[in-house]
Amino acid sequence: MTAITDVAAYLAEFDDIPGTRVFTAKRARAGYHLNQFAMSLMKPENRERFKADERAYLDEWPMSEAQKQGLLDRDYNRLLDLGGNVYFLAKVFSTDGLSFVQAVSTMTGMSVEDYQAMMVAGGRSAKGARSIRDKN
């Protein structure tokens, strides 16, 4: 079979998927310090320092002001736009004591209860959520 060699065409397809931020190289570069900051919260002593003074701890990292504000606001969709990856951001919401279900629901515009009810009923259908262009 033929391997994909056109990087631009490969990446362009991802922008056609509704409600999804694929963790591309561009996002990985923009979010490098954001994600490494999040990784630092794996250590209990760093979690304590962050909780004691979030702003001061964030100021130790060479992040953009928008990234720092996104973190202070726990605005996860904004953080995805600014290069955050959910497995790294998970260190932030774990520090807050939130589960994946609780944190992920905040990105969907649904209440936790509605989101959980949707999952129990079989999850979000792929129908209509595959492609912006093809509306399928």
Place this chain on the structure above:
Amino acid sequence: MARITAGIGCSHIPVLGFAHDHKKTQEPIFKPAFDGFDWTRQWMKEDAKPDVVILVYNDHASFFDMKVIPTFAIGCGERFGICDEGFGPRPVPEVEGSPDLAWHIAQSLVLDEFDMTIVNEMDVDHGLTVPLTMMYGEVDKWPVKVIPLAVNVVTYPPPSGNRCWALGEAIARAVASFPEDLNVQVWGTGGMSHQLQGPRAGLINAEWDNRFLDGLTGDSDTLRTIQHVEYLRETGSEGIEMVMWLIMRGALGKSTRAIHRHYHVPVSNTALGHIVLEPVG
């Protein structure tokens, strides 16, 4: 000679590890997920009894961070510790490696033009320990040696499904040329459909997942041609983990038969899939 006797596909959903560790497997919310592994636990103990598992998984920003991103990393160490994923390590035994076989496979793969990253020291996260728990339950010591094979499926692009399948084929060649008589299984973990980010989070596609399970059996190799964008559109952004199942499938040779299959929705945000395959011929 070492021989690959079976392949296992299995989701590695972290909450299943939590449910097991906190004795909640019989609670109504978790029971249907765990029940589908009863058959496998008995089969592993009484019939299959592998000496070594080549366990294909991905790290979830636990041991690997953004500093170094290996596409394929093989664990050649004597043992692997359990990651602290932010709330203390899971209370499960450390994982014993199989360095002689692992180094043999690593050398064979590089000579076979798969340029592996060799890892001597690493801790492993729920991607590796949850499948062990599902297959063995509560143990003081894992009854099997493990060769961790970590795949990057977080930062794009991950390896193609075709490359994963071909890596599986090369692993089979490597195992077949190892002189010691060892019963080896290959496990592919992760998936099935799930999306943990953005407004589309919560996507589940049972129909697609079950077609994927169908495609693992028999002598079809059409799964290897599925492009990343199809996994993303059809199965959610984290459904891409299913490329790791293709390493397992590729290692089983031309044809397979399924001897056990289990599918359950939902577990937390995720569709749970599990299949046990034997090579045919």
